[in-house]
Amino acid sequence: MTATVPTTAALALGDDALVLSHRLGEWAGHAPVLEEEVALANIALDLLGQARALLSMAGDEDELAYLREERAFRNLQLVEQPNGDFAHTIVRQLYFSVHQHLLYTELAAGDGPFAPLAAKAVKEVAYHRDHAEQWTLRLGDGTEVSHDRMTRACDALWRFTGEMFQPVAGLDTDGAAMEAAWLESVGDVLRRATLTVPEGPRGGAWSAGAGRQGLHTEPFGRMLAEMQHLHRSHPGASW
Amino acid sequence: MATAAAHRTAAAAAHDAQDTAATTAYERAFDAAVAADDRIEPRDWMPDAYRATLVRQIAQHAHSEIIGMQPEANWITRAPSLRRKAILMAKVQDEAGHGLYLYSAAETLGTGRDELLDKLHSGRQKYSSIFNYPTLTWADVGAIGWLVDGAAITNQVPLCRCSYGPYARAMVRICKEESFHQRQGYELLLALSNGTPEQHAMAQDAVDRWWWPSLMMFGPPDDASQHSAQSMAWKIKRHSNDELRRRFVDICVPQAESLGLALPDPDLRWNEERGHHDFGAIDWTEFWEVLKGNGPCNEQRITQRRRAHDEGAWVREAAAAHAAKHNGGTQGARA
Amino acid sequence: MTDTDWPLWEVFVRSRRGLSHTHAGSLHAPDAELALRNARDLYTRRGEGVSIWVVPAAAITASSPDEKDPFFAPAADKPYRHPTFYEIPEGVKHL
Numbered sequence: 117m118t119a120t121v122p123t124t125a126a127l128a129l130g131d132d133a134l135v136l137s138h139r140l141g142e143w144a145g146h147a148p149v150l151e152e153e154v155a156l157a158n159i160a161l162d163l164l165g166q167a168r169a170l171l172s173m174a175g176d177e178d179e180l181a182y183l184r185e186e187r188a189f190r191n192l193q194l195v196e197q198p199n200g201d202f203a204h205t206i207v208r209q210l211y212f213s214v215h216q217h218l219l220y221t222e223l224a225a226g227d228g229p230f231a232p233l234a235a236k237a238v239k240e241v242a243y244h245r246d247h248a249e250q251w252t253l254r255l256g257d258g259t260e261v262s263h264d265r266m267t268r269a270c271d272a273l274w275r276f277t278g279e280m281f282q283p284v285a286g287l288d289t290d291g292a293a294m295e296a297a298w299l300e301s302v303g304d305v306l307r308r309a310t311l312t313v314p315e316g317p318r319g320g321a322w323s324a325g326a327g328r329q330g331l332h333t334e335p336f337g338r339m340l341a342e343m344q345h346l347h348r349s350h351p352g353a354s355w
Numbered sequence: 356m357a358t359a360a361a362h363r364t365a366a367a368a369a370h371d372a373q374d375t376a377a378t379t380a381y382e383r384a385f386d387a388a389v390a391a392d393d394r395i396e397p398r399d400w401m402p403d404a405y406r407a408t409l410v411r412q413i414a415q416h417a418h419s420e421i422i423g424m425q426p427e428a429n430w431i432t433r434a435p436s437l438r439r440k441a442i443l444m445a446k447v448q449d450e451a452g453h454g455l456y457l458y459s460a461a462e463t464l465g466t467g468r469d470e471l472l473d474k475l476h477s478g479r480q481k482y483s484s485i486f487n488y489p490t491l492t493w494a495d496v497g498a499i500g501w502l503v504d505g506a507a508i509t510n511q512v513p514l515c516r517c518s519y520g521p522y523a524r525a526m527v528r529i530c531k532e533e534s535f536h537q538r539q540g541y542e543l544l545l546a547l548s549n550g551t552p553e554q555h556a557m558a559q560d561a562v563d564r565w566w567w568p569s570l571m572m573f574g575p576p577d578d579a580s581q582h583s584a585q586s587m588a589w590k591i592k593r594h595s596n597d598e599l600r601r602r603f604v605d606i607c608v609p610q611a612e613s614l615g616l617a618l619p620d621p622d623l624r625w626n627e628e629r630g631h632h633d634f635g636a637i638d639w640t641e642f643w644e645v646l647k648g649n650g651p652c653n654e655q656r657i658t659q660r661r662r663a664h665d666e667g668a669w670v671r672e673a674a675a676a677h678a679a680k681h682n683g684g685t686q687g688a689r690a
Numbered sequence: 691m692t693d694t695d696w697p698l699w700e701v702f703v704r705s706r707r708g709l710s711h712t713h714a715g716s717l718h719a720p721d722a723e724l725a726l727r728n729a730r731d732l733y734t735r736r737g738e739g740v741s742i743w744v745v746p747a748a749a750i751t752a753s754s755p756d757e758k759d760p761f762f763a764p765a766a767d768k769p770y771r772h773p774t775f776y777e778i779p780e781g782v783k784h785l
Binding site for chain 1: 421424425428431432433434435436437438439440441444445447448451452454455458493543546547550551553554659662663666667668669670671672673674676677678680
């Protein structure tokens with residue numbers, strides 16, 4: 117595969133969607149209430165659809181998903197973080213979907229190669245964002261227990277959020293402006309949810325953030341091993 | 356319509372009055388409605404036993420949908436292509452949705468979802484025994500779609516004409532949505548059967564393991580089925596267990612041939628005289644053992660269900676607390 | 691506080707513009723906003739709707755089957771409310 121400019125970007129965005137979809141798929145049969153089984157699966161299916169479209173821009177979707185090594189994946193470290201409790205999943209959704217919404221809104225408005233896909237996906241992502249915001253408000257401002265769980269989740273995942281605004285080759289987006297908009301939106305939701313905006317670092321040596329360069333966190337290797345093992349066990353087979 | 360408080364008014368009134376003449380009039384109206392193939396609706400008077408039978412059956416059906424998510428969800432994270440992964444996620448999601456439709460139907464009879472879930476978690480209500488078998492390979496996802504969903508559809512299509520309105524309506528919606536479930540399973544197995552020798556063997560192994568349990572899904576033979584006769588009289592059930600099982604076998608035989616897979620029954624052959632296939636004896640000891648809780652996955656399935664429910668308690672409580680803080684939350688809404 | 695505090699909601703879906711909302715089913719939700727979203731996820735995931743209403747089940751007042759006769763029987767003997775009641779000579783159009 118030649119690393120033409122749109123390929124790098126297609127992999128970055130496609131891997132984000134693929135990996136997060138996979139994580140949400142792990143909730144099946146484990147959600148806190150039946151209605152939420154249906155909601156999480158809807159989001160996972162939207163993301164999987166985006167992933168397939170994006171990976172297909174870069175090559176064969178299954179080859180890319182099932183036959184790349186860990187270091188070849190270009191997703192954010194945020195999306196590969198394990199589900200944790202429902203609070204962690206919701207905060208991960210909040211952090212990511214606000215970012216994805218801002219990004220796809222900008223891509224949809226442009227005339228680049230991702231504009232048609234972004235125009236469709238932005239509607240899906242707007243719903244994901246709304247879902248995350250609704251739950252953040254309820255869990256943040258729910259019981260003492262839920263407030264504590266949300267605080268822990270917000271803090272734990274905060275360090276993975278700086279990476280979202282690194283430049284990606286082939287995406288002509290204004291990272292700084294997007295980061296400012298993200299901080300404002302997320303800050304607003306957290307405050308309305310009676311939560312405190314975390315103060316830890318979001319970039320630099322002690323924060324995470326090299327997923328776009330192919331460096332991932334420990335849980336990711338395990339996730340890929342599970343995702344790829346069947347496909348890899350039958351080389352060349354079709355399914 | 357599920358107006359919780361109002362469901363039982365007619366029945367309760369009838370009882371409170373202890374007016375035998377009135378009750379008899381209600382009974383006559385009920386019997387006439389059933390006889391005329393009219394539907395019974397939530398607020399109509401109905402015999403207590405009819406109500407209890409429906410609650411038991413609909414609850415068991417709902418529980419089967421949500422426990423039935425587990426064996427298939429077991430393969431979501433390992434689905435071997437992105438297309439298959441999307442299909443499987445959509446299918447497992449549908450099962451959650453179908454569980455919801457059915458719990459809603461049960462609620463129109465005055466029994467809340469919490470109460471039903473509690474009975475499931477404590478073992479007082481059952482779910483279909485088929486889900487106590489494990490999904491050991493990817494081909495099991497196909498076998499479940501083809502055979503288990505196939506058997507379920509054979510059972511469910513007649514339920515669309517069940518005498519109880521809300522149950523019948525839920526089944527119409529479910530049958531419509533499930534039409535893709537069986538096809539995707541068949542297509543999955545076909546791809547394996549036509550694939551590498553390893554894939555073909557995987558498909559045959561799955562069919563070997565799922566065939567007999569699928570036949571057991573229709574329930575015990577007619578002469579040993581304790582609820583059947585009354586349910587048929589009430590038109591909750593339209594066909595006997597054995598009748599539906601026969602129909603299913605007749606449907607499956609040519610489908611298996613097209614798949615290039617064998618059904619694991621040496622006694623299976625066409626009987627010209629009866630116009631049906633003859634098939635071997637079902638191991639009813641296995642059926643009763645699995646039903647009693649001694650199947651390979653009974654413990655695992657119910658433990659996971661309980662854990663998901665318990666671990667979600669704080670979420671449900673938080674949302675309820677939030678709603679109570681912010682205007683009670685029960686104003687209607689539009690979108 | 692227990693789970694039972696999530697009330698039951700009735701869901702009405704408009705399948706396409708020009709049609710009225712019809713009852714689709716019910717669900718549980720802690721509040722109206724989530725009820726609406728759950729309804730969207732549950733009852734329109736195959737593109738079945740363009741608009742949704744959710745109504746607390748407890749807010750519905752229903753006619754009772756006991757009142758069936760006084761409520762609905764009197765309307766059954768007024769055939770003159772229906773156009774088929776009237777005989778019009780053949781050939782008369784636009785009536």
